[in-house]
Amino acid sequence: MTTSKHCTRKRPSAPKYISTEMVYKLIGLIIILTITMGAVSYVPENDAINAIEEKLLLDAELELSKNPDLYCIIDLKEKKILMKAKGVVLRQWESESMRFWGNPIPLTPLPLAKKSTLHKPKRENITPNGKEEKKDSTEAKVQAFEMGSMPSTYTLIIGGGIKVSIRTKPETRFFARLANIGLNIKWYTAPPLLTVWNKYKKKKPFTLIDIVVKDKKEAQALYWTFTEGAQCIIIPPRDFLMLLDFDATGN
């Protein structure tokens, strides 16, 4: 129950005036705060890094877009591989997983030095005076170096000591799964040993990238598409990006 006593309680009286001394103090405080906080405001770290990364990627792509050669982008952040020319995406592959290990890498064009595989596909030699294509024949035997002849497990060796291994998603078959477990164990045990070896013995930077694609056809198509000598840009995970003389404020 409410009583009239509660309603009629007196409020504490407000001060009748503010001294000029207090006003000056207040203005002084505002000025100090403006100088210390307002004058030099820093951009959040995340935004700054995004802008720097974008700049580096644009610089690298612009350099490649000037010539007629195709180039590829291995984007470890978005988990995709792009085949591009003149800034235009010609083909895109989504990856099931991408893993990174080793030294930071620069966001600059790097040459694909070699495609390494256990069984390199071989081109067929045409025997002169050989077959002639049969018009509309379903039985015509095709002697060709096609995508199906390409390997599905291989390593791309890219300039600057970068090894990109490409394989397919493990199949449901027992031995394929077993092999996949073996590859996973290898991924977690071999790179640390190599890191120590490289650090103290070879003294060369090295980076390993493991890419798993959806199926065999995708892996073969990638092998087909990558050509030795082509330029690649690798977008590494944020923590592994190396800056080469980058000045955020200058040119």
Next chain:
Amino acid sequence: MPKGKKILIILLIFVGFLLFIFTALEITGYYLNAGNRSFWRNYLKDQKIDTDAYNQLLKRNESLKKKMAGYSPKGVYLVIDTAYNLIYLRKGTVTLRQATVSCGSGNLLEDLQGNRRWVFDTPRGEFAVQSKLRDPVWIKPDWAFIEEGKEIPPKQSDERIEEGVLGEYALGFGDGYFIHGTLYTRMLGRNVTHGCIRVGDDDLKALYKEATVGTKIYIY
């Protein structure tokens, strides 16, 4: 202590030692790799980016994007996927038409003397339509005669002229390479050509209509 037990203990100690070394190396490797990660944190500790520098950076990125856009093809362009034997007619990022084609077989041919060698690959990279031909005739090159085991006729010989094998239209993109028609339509989707790109009749007609001299062709 029996000898067998002694050996077992020594063996266990040895394996334990190896495991210890292995674990130590693994931990060192993981530790060294973790050291690689701290790059950005160190960089931004030294070089804070203020609002002005950030805005400048964004402006520069925009101008770089504009520059990039200047290099990309204007109007329609052709994209050829030699792995899947597909051709795309595109405008910007939109695909206007897609068709199955036949690209280079990648086979090798050598003349009997071993002086000359051909690799029947479709070339890769950026090209442009250089010529548009109606009812093209095929001027057979030397390799065609070598492949058939025939004598190579002189350059201007009529023996070199073959009509009707390239379809109704052809788009030349340099070095004797053409996008043309085919009699072997069942082979579309397979890599069977000597480097040219064979297209089915309807698709070829559409491509011929859309492409002009200068239209860009990207082959990968």
